[in-house]
Amino acid sequence: MRGLACLLALAGLAATESPVQKPLYPPSKPNVIFILTDDQDAHLDSLDYMPFVQKHLLEKGTHYRSHYCTTSVCCPSRVTLWTGKLAHNTNVTDVNPPYGGYPKFISQGLNENYLPVWLQEAQYNTYYTGKLFNVHTVDNYNAPFPAGFTGHDFLLDPFTYDYLNSTFQRDRELPQSYEGAYSTDILAQKAYRLLDEAVGAQRPFFLTVAPMAPHCNVFMNGTGLDDNPVFSFSAPIPAKRHENLFEDVQVPRTPSFNPEQPSGANWIKGLKRQNETNVDYNDHFYRTRLRALQAVDELVDGIFARLYEHDILDNTYIVYSSDNGYHIGQHRLQPGKSCGYEEDINVPLIVRGPGIAENASTDIVTTHTDLAPTFLQLLDIPLRRDFDGDPIPLTQRQIEVAKTERQEHVTVEYWGFAAGEGIYDFDLSAYNNTYKALRIRGKGYNLYYSVWCNNEHELYDMATDPHQLHNLLSTDKQNTQTSHTILNLSISKVVPRLDSLLLVLKSCKGQVCVKPWNALHPHGGVSTLKGALDARYDHFYEVEQTTKVHFEECVRGYLLEAEGPQFDSINRKEDAASWFFRGGLPWYEWV
Numbered sequence: 001m002r003g004l005a006c007l008l009a010l011a012g013l014a015a016t017e018s019p020v021q022k023p024l025y026p027p028s029k030p031n032v033i034f035i036l037t038d039d040q041d042a043h044l045d046s047l048d049y050m051p052f053v054q055k056h057l058l059e060k061g062t063h064y065r066s067h068y069c070t071t072s073v074c075c076p077s078r079v080t081l082w083t084g085k086l087a088h089n090t091n092v093t094d095v096n097p098p099y100g101g102y103p104k105f106i107s108q109g110l111n112e113n114y115l116p117v118w119l120q121e122a123q124y125n126t127y128y129t130g131k132l133f134n135v136h137t138v139d140n141y142n143a144p145f146p147a148g149f150t151g152h153d154f155l156l157d158p159f160t161y162d163y164l165n166s167t168f169q170r171d172r173e174l175p176q177s178y179e180g181a182y183s184t185d186i187l188a189q190k191a192y193r194l195l196d197e198a199v200g201a202q203r204p205f206f207l208t209v210a211p212m213a214p215h216c217n218v219f220m221n222g223t224g225l226d227d228n229p230v231f232s233f234s235a236p237i238p239a240k241r242h243e244n245l246f247e248d249v250q251v252p253r254t255p256s257f258n259p260e261q262p263s264g265a266n267w268i269k270g271l272k273r274q275n276e277t278n279v280d281y282n283d284h285f286y287r288t289r290l291r292a293l294q295a296v297d298e299l300v301d302g303i304f305a306r307l308y309e310h311d312i313l314d315n316t317y318i319v320y321s322s323d324n325g326y327h328i329g330q331h332r333l334q335p336g337k338s339c340g341y342e343e344d345i346n347v348p349l350i351v352r353g354p355g356i357a358e359n360a361s362t363d364i365v366t367t368h369t370d371l372a373p374t375f376l377q378l379l380d381i382p383l384r385r386d387f388d389g390d391p392i393p394l395t396q397r398q399i400e401v402a403k404t405e406r407q408e409h410v411t412v413e414y415w416g417f418a419a420g421e422g423i424y425d426f427d428l429s430a431y432n433n434t435y436k437a438l439r440i441r442g443k444g445y446n447l448y449y450s451v452w453c454n455n456e457h458e459l460y461d462m463a464t465d466p467h468q469l470h471n472l473l474s475t476d477k478q479n480t481q482t483s484h485t486i487l488n489l490s491i492s493k494v495v496p497r498l499d500s501l502l503l504v505l506k507s508c509k510g511q512v513c514v515k516p517w518n519a520l521h522p523h524g525g526v527s528t529l530k531g532a533l534d535a536r537y538d539h540f541y542e543v544e545q546t547t548k549v550h551f552e553e554c555v556r557g558y559l560l561e562a563e564g565p566q567f568d569s570i571n572r573k574e575d576a577a578s579w580f581f582r583g584g585l586p587w588y589e590w591v
């Protein structure tokens with residue numbers, strides 16, 4: 001019973017306590033392997049080029065086609081994912097200090113308050129290899145160490161995005177350079193080692209494998225901790241064995257690809273059309289992403305080979321996602337993320353495991369804020385009150401129920417600049433890339449609504465305009481389509497509802513973020529946009545709701561003085577509170 005003694009010791013039980021009859025960690029507690037890629041799109045067909053992801057995950061699991069990140073850039077998105085909180089509630093809103101990066105994660109007190117820590121408290125073993133956050137560097141990796149890991153081997157800045165010059169840092173050891181070796185291949189070896197270690201420990205485990213591909217290659221001279229770091233972006237670098245693949249492949253030529261007419265709002269509508277040289281380069285950039293993903297695909301196969309070998313597939317969930325999406329050429333944008341358009345916010349999510357339908361897909365709306373709650377629920381760990389998301393339905397039956405009951409919105413928020421990651425046209429106007437947005441997909445409507453920090457508005461009816469080319473709220477008169485209807489109603493009926501919803505979401509906390517209509521309708525009765533569009537609420541939305549989403553100015557962080565009105569500062573606060581205690585069930589009764 002050496003194993004049991006070890007378990008007891010790890011659980012901190014005194015040796016003199018009465019012996020425990022049954023194992024503390026019954027084998028029924030499942031394991032999780034979470035594979036998190038960096039900047040992988042759901043709209044540029046990247047999954048089509050990953051045969052092992054198709055074989056092991058898509059064909060054997062459920063594909064969440066309407067899965068979204070809520071802030072389309074690495075560090076804020078990852079912090080949201082690991083905490084279950086929207087970026088406005090973590091205040092990690094950027095990749096670099098002062099508003100983001102690992103130092104901001106630490107100073108916000110989140111290192112004591114995120115998923116790995118909660119998993120360990122629930123007696124899970126936790127392992128991680130790859131990129132954790134931006135500005136987690138060779139200088140600050142131990143000040144402090146990220147909390148909550150049984151074993152880790154992190155990629156560190158300034159080498160995180162250097163495909164051929166990576167540095168990893170294992171447990172309490174010194175950082176080690178792998179100059180000249182291919183980053184994803186090194187990472188694969190580390191992932192396999194951690195998996196073997198996890199299985200050998202004979203306790204339920206949660207292993208995260210976070211390759212940096214298909215992020216662009218970045219040479220950093222200095223880090224975000226330095227005063228003037230130099231970043232130089234270039235196309236991703238594939239492993240030698242993949243460098244000649246897909247020679248004829250191009251970015252999908254959808255209607256939004258380098259369109260003849262400008263589209264979008266704010267700085268995006270001012271972009272000039274890309275010339276042939278630029279388009280050729282972007283196609284090259286696209287191919288290098290697909291090539292760089294091949295090593296990730298092999299890594300996925302390698303993980304499954306070991307899961308078969310260890311015979312633990314019937315008790316292990318494998319989850320595959322990416323921190324944010326990616327665009328190349330849509331709306332004339334140079335390669336990058338940071339926008340609220342579908343390419344940037346809609347990301348892959350595939351789940352395989354016991355009880356999960358094989359070769360299935362669903363369009364129920366899920367987001368990265370839902371992942372931490374999902375993992376806790378999956379592992380039978382109580383949910384936390386301050387989660388801004390809700391567990392993702394995993395079984396076919398749960399998904400069926402969700403089709404009528406689950407929320408239909410995604411809160412989208414962004415602060416700061418947008419960087420083009422190609423070699424052309426770094427546009428300084430992209431400096432003001434701060435916005436709030438709302439993505440909503442319900443029966444009879446499919447919309448994107450945004451308010452930028454310069455107070456420009458966007459509304460796309462994605463049922464008729466899936467590529468988001470016709471802004472129904474464009475200030476450019478020629479482009480305005482006042483006759484457009486949604487659910488047979490003029491957009492002048494729809495917009496006030498969307499704006500009130502966005503006002504709630506941009507300042508929500510906890511379950512208000514999940515059930516925002518309850519904050520507007522404290523006495524219940526409305527849980528969808530369709531419900532709110534009922535004519536009996538016309539007066540409420542069109543006359544009473546005078547507070548609109550707007551910004552005071554464009555700033556790079558979450559500064560309340562720039563954010564404009566907050567929902568909880570307006571007069572419905574009392575009503576919402578009374579709903580919480582009287583009308584609706586408290587959230588912990590729902591779970």
Ligand SMILES: *[C@@H]1O[C@H](CO)[C@@H](O)[C@H](O)[C@H]1NC(C)=O
Pocket residue numbers: 164165179180
């Ligand atoms: C790797 O990084 C180190 C430190 O910046 C540098 O001295 C070295 O030249 C780099 N090697 C390669 C292959 O880029």
Ligand SMILES: *[C@@H]1O[C@H](CO)[C@@H](O)[C@H](O)[C@H]1NC(C)=O
Pocket residue numbers: 221222230
């Ligand atoms: C890197 O930074 C150092 C110190 O600022 C500078 O001397 C060096 O030229 C830089 N190298 C590159 C390749 O930018």
Ligand SMILES: *[C@@H]1O[C@H](CO)[C@@H](O)[C@H](O)[C@H]1NC(C)=O
Pocket residue numbers: 275276277278424425
């Ligand atoms: C194409 O566009 C790029 C980026 O704006 C520019 O640098 C380049 O000079 C242009 N090439 C031609 C042939 O016009």
Ligand SMILES: *[C@@H]1O[C@H](CO)[C@@H](O)[C@H](O)[C@H]1NC(C)=O
Pocket residue numbers: 059359
């Ligand atoms: C998966 O489902 C599709 C149809 O949705 C079908 O064409 C395909 O053969 C299925 N694949 C497997 C491996 O069952």
Ligand SMILES: *[C@@H]1O[C@H](CO)[C@@H](O)[C@H](O)[C@H]1NC(C)=O
Pocket residue numbers: 428429430431432553554555
């Ligand atoms: C960004 O917004 C600020 C304040 O709203 C404005 O002063 C500045 O000119 C803008 N910068 C650019 C490059 O548009």
Ligand SMILES: *[C@@H]1O[C@H](CO)[C@@H](O)[C@H](O)[C@H]1NC(C)=O
Pocket residue numbers: 488
């Ligand atoms: C939409 O409105 C028109 C005119 O008001 C009406 O004829 C039509 O039946 C309505 N359609 C739906 C789907 O409600």
Ligand SMILES: *[C@@H]1O[C@H](CO)[C@@H](O)[C@H](O)[C@H]1NC(C)=O
Pocket residue numbers: 091098099557558559560
């Ligand atoms: C978010 O963090 C920034 C930088 O530390 C700080 O200036 C700002 O006040 C914080 N925002 C809120 C709402 O706490």
